[in-house]
Structures are given as C-alpha cells and as structure tokens.
Amino acid sequence: MSPIIEVRGLSVVFDGFRALDGVDLTVERGELRFLIGPNGAGKTTLIDVVTGLTRPASGEVLLAGRSLTGLREHQIVRLGVGRTFQTSVVFEELTVLENLDLAAAFRRPLLSLARRRRGVSETVAEALETTGLAGLADRPAGVLSHGQRQWLEIGMLLAQRPEVLLLDEPVAGMSRAERERTGELLTSVARDRTVIVVEHDMEFLRRYASQVTVLHEGRVLAEGSVEEVRGDPRVQEVYIGRRKDDAVSAGS
Amino acid sequence: MNAVTNLARLRGPGIFAVVAALALVVAPLALEPFRLGLLAKYLCFAIVALGIGLAWGQGGMLTLGQGVFFGLGGYAMGMHLKLVEASSLPSSGSSSGGGPALPDFMVWSGVEELPALWAPFADPVFALAMVVAGPVLIATVLGLLVFRQRVRGAYFAILTQALAAAFVILLVGQQGLTGGTNGLTNFFELFGRDLADDSTQRGLYIVVALVLGVLYLGARQLVNSRFGRLLVAVRDGEDRVRFLGYDPAVVKTIVFAISAGMAGLAGALFVPVVGIISPALLGVVPSLELVVAVAVGGRFALAGAVLGAVVMGYAKTSFSEQFADGWLYLQGALFILVMTLAPKGLVGLAASAREALAARRRPAVPASRTVKEIA
Amino acid sequence: MLSVQGLESGYGRARVLFGISLSVEPGELVCVMGRNGVGKTTLLDTVMGVLPATAGMVAFAGEDVTRLPSHRRVALGMAYVPQGHATFPQLSVLGNLLVTLEACRGPREALEEALETFPRLKPLLKRSAGFLSGGQQQQLAIARALVTRPRLLILDEPTEGIQPSIVIEIEEAIERLHASGMAVLLVEQYLELALRLADRFLILDAGHVVHSGTAADLRQEETRRLLAV
Amino acid sequence: MEAFVNQLPIGISIGAVLLLIALGLTFTFGQMGVINMAHGEFIMAGAYTAYLLQDLTGRMAVIVALPVAFAVAGLMGLILERTAIRHFYGRPLDTLLLTWGVSLVLQQLARDLFGAPNVQVQAPAWLQGGIGTLPYNRLFIFVLALLTVAGVWAYLNRTGQGRRMQAVMQNRGLAAVSGIDTGRVDQRTFFIGSGLAGVAGVALTLIGPVGPTLGTYYIVDAFLVVVAGGLGSLLGAVVAAAGLGLLNSYAEFWSDASLAKVIVFAVIVAFLQVRPQGLFVLRSRALS
C-alpha cells in the first residue's frame, strides 16, 4: 500500500526566492509526524502546497498515490485533507457551534444544505467537547480570545473528519495545561488517521512526537526520532540554539 | 423564561401574518385604484430588494447592476404584451398593413420584418419562462466567470455597475429591436384581460403581493438553513471556506442567480402594473437607488430589504409630489443619516430601540417577576 | 513608571476587565499570566488605548494617559507588540521599521539597533512583510517596537511561533533591555521564561487579578496550580 | 494606416483624461479603501472653481485654478472625511452608498448655486489649435496627467507621509500603536485624493461640459481604471488608463461610440479572467 502522503522533489519559487527547494517527504498512514525548522524554513509553504493554496514550481504531492497537482483547495479538502492556519481564521459572525457545523457538513449534498439545521450532530458535539468550547457554543466566534480561536480551528478540523490533518503551530499561545490536552488529542487522533504538525515548542515535541522532519532553507535537513534530531549538531546549530550560560536548553 | 422565548418566536410569524393580511385584504379594499397601483409598483421593487438583501446583506455581494435583470424580465414580458397587442389590433393609422403584425415602434424605426429574437415571445409560456430563465442564465454565466476568478467586494460592485451602464447603452443602441430610449409601452391587455380595467389592476396587485410573500418565505428559509450560514461564511471569509471543502464560487453564483431571478420576476410584474419598461429603469442610478433602499430598510434582515423598498418608494412619490426640487436633497440627506446613524437600517434601529427599552426596564424588575408577568 | 488603577473595559456590553490595578516601576519587568481568554490581551489593549477604559485610570511617567489616543502614548515612551505577528503586510521590512521610526521622529541609529537585535531580518529588508513566515513577522513586530526606543515595552506573547534558538535570543534581548533600565510589561505563557525574566508577576483570572507576587512566589506549588487550572 | 496613426494621440489623450480622474481614487480607494462616489462631484467642484476664478483672472483661469481647485476640492473631501467617512473605515461597500448620497446632495447644491444649465470656462488663447489630430488642450491635459502621476508616485514612495498613509491603510490598529496619528493621516489622504479630483475638474473644462452632472459622466470609467489597474497600484492605473483610452478610441473608430462602451466592458470582464485583481496586484499571504 502506498504511503498516504508522498512529496516528491517539491520546489516553490517566489519572485526568484526559493522557499522550497526539492523537498521529499513520505508520511505513512496513522503517523503523527512533526515538522520543525527555523523560521522561514518553508514549513507553512509546504502545507500550503499540499492543500492547494500555493502552486509548486516543480515536483508533486501524492495523496494515497493520487497526484494533487492542479486541484483546487476545496477539491483537496474533499479528498480528505484538512488543515489549520498559523494565524487562526474563523467566521466571526457565526457562532462557535455554527462554525463547527459548517466544517462538518461539507460532504452533504448541496441541496440538503437548504434545510434548516436541527439539533447538533454527533460529530459537532464531539468537537465541542474535545475543544472545551461547549460553554461558548452559542457565542459568535468573533468574541473569542486568541487561544480560544486556536481551539475552535482545531475543533473545525476535527469536525471535518479528514484522513490527513495538517496543523500549523496549533499550540502557540496556549497555556501549558492546554498544550498537554492538545498533545493527547493529537496522539489519539493519529491512531486511525494521519497527523502532520508544525511546532516550535521543543517540550511539546519531546513529549508527543515520534517521527520528526527538520526543514531548513527549503530542504530537508534531517529526519528521524526526536532524540536523533535533537542530537543532530546541525539541527542544534540552526534551530535549537544554546543559551549563553549553557545551563538549560530551551523549552525543557 | 420559556414563555418569553415562545413569545419571541411567535413574533416573527405574527408580524408576517398581520402584514400579509394588511397587504392582501385591507389595502385592496381601502386604497383607490391609483394608489393601489403605486403600492403594487413598490412591491415590485420590494421583490428586487429582497434579492439584493439576499445577495448583499447575507452574501456580501454588492450588486449594483440589478436593474439589468429587472430589465431582462421586464423586456421579456413587454415583448410578449407588444406582440399580443400588434396581432390583436389592426395596426393603426401609420402602418401600411399587410405582412406579420409589427409592434408600433418597429414601424417607425423602419424595421420591416419581425426579428427572430422576438418571434418566440408571442408564446406566453415561453415569455414567462424567459422572465426568470434569462436573468438566471446570465447571472450564472457572469457569476461563474467572475467568482471563480475571485473577483469580489468592491471589484464586483464596480463591475456590476459597469454592466448596468453597458446594458443600457446596448438597449438604447438597438432601437429597432428594443424601442431605444422610449422602451416598450402602450400595452392593452394581459392574458386576455384589459389592462386599463381597475379590476385587472387590483388582480395584478394581489398577484404581486402574493409573489412577494412566497419569495420572502422562501428566502427566509434559505437564510436560516445551513446554506444561509455557509453564505455568511463566504461573505466573511471566502478563502477560509475553501478549506472547509466548499467552492465559494458555486455558493455565490447560486445566490446571485436567485437574486437575478427575483429581479427578473419583479420586472415582469412591473410591466403590466406600470405599463412601460424602458432603459431609464435599468441603469446605474435606479439600480443604486434600490440598493440604497435596502440599506435604509436594513440589509441584514430580509424584512428590512422589503421595508426599505416600500418606504423609499413611498417617500419618493410623496416627497416629489410635495417639493420636487428638494427631493434630491432629501434623498441624499436621508441616506447619509441612515448610513452614519443607523448602519443597520430601520430594522436595526427598531431592534436596538427594543433592546435599549428592555435594558432600561430590566434592572427595575427582578428576573423572577418578569417571567411571571408574562406567563 | 506605569500605574494602573481600578481599570475596567470590555467589548460593547460585555465587560472583560473588572477593576485591575497594577504598577510597573522604572526598570522593572512585570509578567502577566493566565489561561486563554482571561483578558490579558484586553488589559494590554486598554493600557495602550486601543480599547477605551470604561472605568479606572492609567498613568504613565506621572501623567494621566487614560484618555490619550494610542499614538500620543507612544510618543511618551510606551511601545506595544500586539499578539499575533502584526505587521504592515504591503510595506517592506525596512518600510515597516522606517514608518515607525518616522512617526516617533527617532534617530536612524535606533533602527540599526533594532536590526542588531534581530540580525535575521537583515537579508529580508526588501521583502514585503506580508510574505514573511510567521516567525519572521513576529521578529519584525518586536523590532518595530524597539525602533521607538521606548521607556516601557509592552509585549503580548512575543515568543509565539518562534524557533527555539531565536526564543533564546529574544529572551536575552529582553534581559539586556531590562538590564539597561527599560521597564517591561510582558504577557507570556511559558512559565520557565517568565520565571527567568520577571521581577514580579500577576495572574489574571476572569478579568480579576487573582494573584501577584515576586518571581520567587511563582515557583510555589500554589501559583503553579492556579495557572494549570 | 492613416486612421490608425490619427487615432493614436486621441486614444492616449483619452487615457490621460481617464488617468487624471482616476488618480485621486488611488488615494481614496487605493489607500483608504473608500469607494468615493462623490469623487465625480469633487471633479465638478474643481471645474466650477475655474469658472468662478474667471471673473478675476480672465482666460488664465485654467492655470490659476489648478492649485485653487486642489484646495477647494481637497477641503470638501476633508469635510466629508471628518463628518461621515471616518465612521466607515474597513467597510468599503458602505462608503460607496454613503458617498453616493453625498454626491446627490452636492449635485443639487451645484444646481441651486450655479443653476442647472452648463457654464462656460474660456480656455487660454495659446491652447487653441494643435498638431495634427492632437489639439493643444489635449496635450496640456496629457502633460498635466504626467506631472501629477510623477508627483503622486514620489509622494507615496519617497516621503514619510506616503509611507504612513500606506501603513494606516494596511493595519490601522498597528499604525496607531506605532505612534502614527491615524486621524491626521486619514484627513491628509482624503484631502489629497479629493484635491486631485479638483485638478482633474479644471482640466476637463477644456474639453467637456461644466454643469451639475459633470461628475456622473466620468465616475464609472474612473473606477474601471482602478479596477483594471489593480487596487492602489499607480503603475497599474497608468497602464490601465492608457489601455482603456486606446481601446476606447479604436473601438469607437471602427464601430461607434455606443458599441465601443460595450466592447470596453466586455474586454474588462475578459481581462479579469486572466488577471482577476487587475494588472498589478499587491498581494500578501494572509487569508482575507
């Protein structure tokens, strides 16, 4: 069986600047893959290409063996690829519940959408529960704080029930307790689906990651287990860094 | 608590029932034919406004070219009436007679043979179908072209405005085909009934009111459905909607086409009610005036759109009867005031007034008592 | 330096802050903590005049600034890095810095200094800010604030979305600024970072200050519990 | 071939007129996101300024009026901004309707002040005549448009004020906490944008009618230029104006004026298929 996501020789060029430069990446079904790398390494760009937001200059992305080249964003979503954004975007005038409901409803035929929503579907109820937003279900999403929006985005992604989930820095701006909740959530989701997470929080990485891919200047710099990657001097050099006093490493 | 919400839930249908009764029973009895005709005209505009409310208020597509669709519907109907008239009457005075009957304006425009475009409109079924199908088709094509390319917001508004301008120029330029600036007028009968007859006019009014009512209910259903939520989502974050697996272009096109269909229907009703359809009704200014009416009524509520059209229509008639010179000032000033002081329009104003009242009353009455009082 | 008394504010009729008082002495670094949605951002926004205060007072350097517009507060020496990588997307990186510099009529050296703090911005000077990666934007946002050479620096989760090595650099930069006598008001979710930097901290919950104290207090179990809830 | 050559200067001069009337929109629409339908009436105000100045300056009115009209129209824009538009930032579509109301009032005001019939502004004697199919007065407009473009470009890209203007447009909140007095910047932007409309109005007295409805003749075209050129892009506006001017003139030459308008519209729709955001787009990665 082919891997669920296969990226082959992917390059992205912006006005002469190579944001991605021949990236190869293979993610198997049921994996919880972490994608790390310095700011500007091209992590978000990689997600953008997979989800159809950015067109690559060369290379291609395969979803379960099928090329995604040339598909539009919503078509890719319909094939089972969902994502969150680094800066969360939610529909501010709709309530939290409606945001989730819309995310869950895209597989319904268009005509059935013309009916009024009755009650709360199981998927949506579950998403409300998982994200801890149940108390805010009927508030418009516009009143949410930064962190609450982050959760809503995760909730919408879950409600979509995609095969592959791509999360761009989901725990940025979350408190420690919430990071833990997110980590556990992602681990459980990854049991029957595939999750790719971009994150800078090394503590989070250490606790929940198994496989890590490191991007640097548009290329894959290293790949392996958390320990391997953290031990890699190149990764330390460009990414993790060292304190002057050398006493504690970041995030631990 | 339950009683309060129940009452609130009842209020919508309650108001609707009262308004419907007023429009369908009281108005035809109480108003003299001339005034009833005016009301029918306002209701025609209200149908267009309803479409604008849907497309703009709910969907964020500010369409400044609704006159085009109104015109397509109106001309489809006008062409039919003209052909009926031409074939029923022995062409009067001017024409030499003989050959297939030509509408009067073609005779004086030097057209000798009925244009192919016109011929099928002699059939009432075809004409009625075109009233809706024409606008819907054009809106769909234009919508798909434009929305798929992610033209939106101000761009879309300006584009539709240019469309209205171009459409009028085209209509005016094809005098032999369309009657030019004069448009189509001088109709005598509608489906065998004399248009000058008061009872025909009253019947027409009832039809207009019924159509408006049905469309209003349909539009409300749409807005309250999931599709309505989706529409709001598209309005506020088209790009994000794509990542929820929907194609915003399709959603927008559907709504744009619905609003176009409504405008077309309104145009078709307008023709027998007012007795004329001409390019002056379809251009940039009349299209904008309707949008303004929707804004005045309150674009975020469908009822606001309808209310706005009727109020502005009435205001225009009565102000221009009282002080013609000042009408522009009044219209402009009214509009500036509404936009700055009540951006949600009359309906929004009423809502916030109700809220303010409730807020003032609330502290005085303990919560537990409120429930009892109402129950 | 900064003194906030009985501050209340919110959005429309929804009140978010209920009588917050705090002070930042000259040269002091105060850290505000609390779970998502307790009102940290609202507090900073109100201090900066982005949101109007519905009650209470904000004073800066002995002057009552409660009713001053934001830009006047900046002129007095307050600088603000809002949450979530805010930049002027269609200006270049340099343009972002310049526009701030010109608005507060600062010397050119201030710009050089800010770039020294974030050397990674140097090769990006000509690129539109909107095309930067999230982390790059955040660095630019902080640099932008530094250009004004503030007396009080207000930061809302500055390390959000930043790679570890640069988090260290930012931390060191804040430390340096702090050491050089700049007062700092910081919202931060990373306990460790807060621990290392803060002279004092306060914990918000539901729009109230529920706890405040010195850095040493922050190590106590009880405060940790407050944050974890 | 001869026709082709003869039409060229006409097309370019139509382009210059379009550019001149659209330039102000680069500020109000491009920078502030305000769709100012009263722009046409500011143009009208500029034209009437020239008309009134005639009593003082005689045939030199057209020259003297340029700065005066800039100030007059600018001031009108300033008042509009202060009293109404500032409540509308970030809601471009609402500004469209608001300013349309304003434009109605201004038209009626002009009618009451100057009467409904057109008035006449006499052109300086040295603008009579021309070279080939290019009359001097069109040449004058062409040069004026070029100078104005250069000025606008320099202002936007070479001055701190221009940069602050862009900053406010792109992120109002951030601009305020960056120390920018956003209110002042708004006022200035509106002053300049409206002032440029006044300048255009003076130029138009050379070739068109001067009456209360003057603005309505140009407003749709002006916005089309901005749309085709790309929002807020000066280069886009220049290229689009030239393109539309040439298209207009050749389409009219080979068909007629009515059809030309329809052709122009069709071409723009077709063009937006290829370049949906106009010729030159200011992009960013953020989702709108």
Next chain:
Amino acid sequence: GGEAPANESGAAAGGDDTIKVGILHSLSGTMAISEVTVRDAELLAIEEINKAGGVLGKQLVPVVEDGASDWPTFAEKATKLIRQDKVATTFGGWTSASRKAMLPVFERSKALLWYPVQYEGLESSPYIFYTGATTNQQIIPGLDYLKEQGKKKLFLVGSDYVFPRTANKIIKAYAAANGMEILGEEYTPLGHTEYGTLTNKVVQAKPDAVFNTLNGDSNVAFFKQLKSAGVTAEEMPVLSVSVAEEEVTGIGVDNIAGHPVAWNYYQTTDTPANKKFVEAFKARYGAAKVTSDPMEAGYNAVYLWAEAVKKAGTVEVEAVRKAAGGIALERPEGLVTIDGENQHMYKTARIGIIQPDGLIKEVWNSGEPIKPDPYLKGYPWASGLAAG
C-alpha cells in the same frame, strides 16, 4: 409644488370658480435643465390668463408634478393628475420617451395633453396637441437652407435615441432626392462627452456641413472639441436642431458662434407678441433669462387651449378637441393655427445664426406658416419612410 387647496372631486369640470390644469415636466434629473424653463413659461401664461379674467370666468389653478426625467414616472404622474386631481388638461413632456410613456394614459382616460417640443413626427394621437414643430417644419427647412447654401456633402451626428435616428432617416431620403451626399452617420450615447474620435472622423470625411441632432451636454463637449480641432463655422457649418438660446452659454459662445440652428422661434424674433412675451418673461423671472423655442411653444399651448375652451364653452375634452381645429392666434413666433386633423400647428420655420452675444439672429424663414405633416405624406421622396 402646488396642489391647490381645492376639494378632491370634479373641480376641473366646473362647479366652483376654478379650473385645475396639470403641468408635468422634469423638475429633477437630467432633463430638468430644459424642462424647468418650459414650466416657467407655462406658469407665466396661466398667470396672464388669470389676470385677464381667467377662462369661462374661472381662474386656472396649476397642479405641478415632477416627471423626474424618468419615463414611468411621467406615466405615473399623468395618471395621478387625471385620476386624482381631475385636471381639465395637462401641459407637459419634453423627450419623446416621456410622451410615448404618457400617451397610453391619456388615450385610455380620454384626457388631453399639450406637448410643447419639436419631435420626430410619425405620431398623431387624438388626445395630444403638438405645439412644437414636426419634422417638416424644422428638419426639412433646415435641409432646404443647407441646399440653398450649396452644401452638398453632409455628415450626420446624433445622440442615440429616437429623434436623431428618425431625423437622419428623413435627411438621408431628402439627400437622395436632392443630389446630396451623406458622408457619415454617427451616434453617441446620451451624456457622452468624449468627442475626440468623432471629431477625427468628421474632419477626415471633409463634409460641407454637419447636421447635428446631439442632445444636451453632449453638444458642449462636441462643439468644444470640434473647435479645438480647428473646425470653423465658415468652412464647415454645423446645423443644430436641439441647440437653443439656453444651451449657448453652456457651450460657450466662442465655440459655437457662427453656426446655424433651425427652429420656429428665437428670442429675437420680431413680432409684437414676442416683445410682450420676452418682456413679461424677464420681468417675471429675471433679466438674465433668455427665451427659447420650446418655452414659447409651451407658452402658446396654454393660450391655445384657453382659446379652444372659450370657443367650446366648456372644458369637456371632446368638445375642446372639436373646437380646437382652425383656431388661429398671433403668437410670439407669428401666426399659429391648429390643424384640426392631426392636432399639430401650422408654424413658420426659421433658420438662425448664433451671434457672439449668445442670441440667435434669423437669416432665413419659410415665409409663411407650414402645414404640419407628421407622416410626411406630402413629400413624395419620403414615401416609404413612415411605412418602414
């Protein structure tokens, strides 16, 4: 505006001592410029008649409505005047479109409309009296004049609507019959102001004269741009049929002086009635005001109707119609007689040249009033025009 405080029903038909008459012109919108002046002239006539004792001993009370430059509004307001105000007759309209919109209303209610503007002919409604010129009283005399001047090659320029298109058809037929050549025929949308290309076409064609049926503001742009292209009235006169004294100031005398126009009346027309009219008009509305052909035709309409009512002894429509035929009055433009058959007027055609002072000096006239012939039945070369 003035709805009189008369009671609702049947005031017009007599019963009390006033008669309501409707006045329906555009007081707002693009046409207001022109139509307001006609309204003023009509109101002046009503005042004068009232001062002289009214009609049938009753005072006339005008009910003024605004057509708002919008054709359906004309139909709507006409309905209101007839059904609600029950006016005895209505004076109104300017554009052909407004007349066409009102026509069915008047015909069906069997009410009277007096229409005061020159128009394209091919119409003769039993419920409309046409006090302006029809084509054989303006366009054909204009062509006769050009022919006399030896102009053989014409270029036709018009706004894109009914009147210019019909006029140009007649001109082409005339040209074919009279050995004239039409070098070009161009239409521009109403309100068009960019005449660079059109001017270029005209200049390239090198006609002897231009026949201009442009409307409103377009004339301003056209004449300005023609002038700056170096065209002079001597080498290429532009004969206009829609430019009257009112428009000359807006176009700029500089730009149009020396060009000919065709009408039935000018402010300078030398008749005793005109001296009185101009004086009264200036006294009433200001010395700076000018009078023009449509104003005079509107002014006449009121007098002609009053005369017919006197003759009929009632305001009843059919009686008035019957009485109207043959009525002849000395008006500012000279003798005007109502043709009872088609309800048009016998009018004298006059060609004038625009003077540097903005007034128009007559240089040619038809000598005697021309019998109105809206369908050009009396012109063999025009046969087939009306029938299509």
